[in-house]
Amino acid sequence: MTRAWRALRRFWESDPGLSVFLGLLVVFLFVLPPFVEPDGSGRSLVVDAGLSVLLLAGVAALSTHTAVRAVLFVLVVAALVVRWGPFSPPVRAVAALVTVVAMAFVVLVQAFRAGPVNVHRIQGAVAAYLLLGLAWALAYEIVALVATGAFSAASPAEPARGRFIYFSFVTLSTLGYGDVTPVHPVARSLALAEALTGQLYPAILLGRLVSLATSSRFAGPGRGAPPASPGQG
Numbered sequence: 252m253t254r255a256w257r258a259l260r261r262f263w264e265s266d267p268g269l270s271v272f273l274g275l276l277v278v279f280l281f282v283l284p285p286f287v288e289p290d291g292s293g294r295s296l297v298v299d300a301g302l303s304v305l306l307l308a309g310v311a312a313l314s315t316h317t318a319v320r321a322v323l324f325v326l327v328v329a330a331l332v333v334r335w336g337p338f339s340p341p342v343r344a345v346a347a348l349v350t351v352v353a354m355a356f357v358v359l360v361q362a363f364r365a366g367p368v369n370v371h372r373i374q375g376a377v378a379a380y381l382l383l384g385l386a387w388a389l390a391y392e393i394v395a396l397v398a399t400g401a402f403s404a405a406s407p408a409e410p411a412r413g414r415f416i417y418f419s420f421v422t423l424s425t426l427g428y429g430d431v432t433p434v435h436p437v438a439r440s441l442a443l444a445e446a447l448t449g450q451l452y453p454a455i456l457l458g459r460l461v462s463l464a465t466s467s468r469f470a471g472p473g474r475g476a477p478p479a480s481p482g483q484g
Contacts, residue, residue, distance in 0.1 A: 259308035269361060269375030272305065276378050280385065284413060299347075303331050306350055309357035314364060327353050341396040348389040355382035359456075368463040376460050380423075380452055387445045388412070388419035394438045401435035423449035 262268040279298045310324045326349070333346035362375035392415045394401045404414055418431040422445045433439045 256308065256311075259304070260312040263309045263312035263357070263361060264314075266366075266369060266371035266375075268371075269358065269378065270371045272358065273374045273378040273381075275301070275305070276381050280381060280416065284416075299334070302354065303334075303350070306354045306357065307331075309354065309361070313357060313360055315360065323353065323356075341393055344389055344393045344396060348386060348393065351382055351386045351389060355379045355386065358382065362460070368460055370464070373457065373460050373464060376457050380457070383448060383452065384420045384423045384445075385416065387423065387441065388415040390441055391415040391419060391433075391438060394435060394441065398435050398437070401433065401438045402431055403434055404431045419445065422446055425449055 262271070279301060283298060306327060307324075310320065310327050313320050313323070330346040330349040330353070334343055334350060336343075338346075358375050358379045362372045362379065389412075391402070392412055395411065395415070402415075402418070414431060421428055421431075422442050425446050433442045
C-alpha cells in the first residue's frame with residue numbers, strides 16, 4: 252500500500268504525469284460513460300473511484316506550505332466522505348463539486364510550478380480546462396436538484412449527470428445546440444459564466460503557457476544576446 256501511494260505521488264511530481272492525467276480524464280469523461288452503467292444516482296463507481304484516488308495523491312504531492320496542504324487534504328477527505336456516504340443527492344453533488352474544483356486546483360498548481368514550461372504542463376492546463384467543464388456540470392446538477400424544471404431537455408430519460416456534462420461542454424465551447432436549455436435564472440447565469448470562461452481560459456492561461464514554452468525553447472544559452480558588431484574582437 253505504501254509503495255503504491257509513493258508511486259502515485261511520483262506520478263504527480265513528474266511533468267509527464269500531467270499528460271497521463273489528461274489521457275485518463277479524456278477516458279473517464281468521454282470514452283467510458285457510454286459503456287459503463289451508472290448507479291441509481293447517475294454516478295459511475297469506476298470513474299469516481301479513480302478520480303478520488305488521484306485527487307488524494309495529488310493533494311499529498313503539492314509543493315506548497317504544509318499548513319495549506321493539510322487544510323486542503325482535510326477538506327478533500329471530508330468532501331469524499333460526504334460524496335460516498337448516505338447523504339441526499341444535492342449534498343453529494345456539492346461534495347462532488349468541491350472535489351472536482353480541488354482537482355483543478357491541484358492540476359493548475361502542478362502546471363504552473365517553478366521550472367521550464369513544456370508540452371506536459373500545457374497538457375496539464377488542458378486537463379484543468381476539462382475539469383472546469385465537469386465542475387460546471389455538477390453546478391448545473393445542483394441547481395436542477397434544488398429547483399425542479401431549471402432545465403428543459405429534448406431527452407429527459409437520459410441520466411441527469413450525463414446530460415449536464417454534455418450541456419456543460421457544449422456551453423464551454425460555445426456550440427449551443429439548444430437541445431438542453433437553462434430556464435431558471437441561476438442556471439442561465441451559470442451558463443453565461445461558463446461561456447465566458449470557455450473563451451477567456453484558452454486565450455489567457457493556455458496562451459500564456461504556450462508563450463512561455465516557445466520563449467524558453469528559443470532562448471537557450473547565449474541565444475538571447477545580440478550579435479557582436481564587425482569591429483569587436
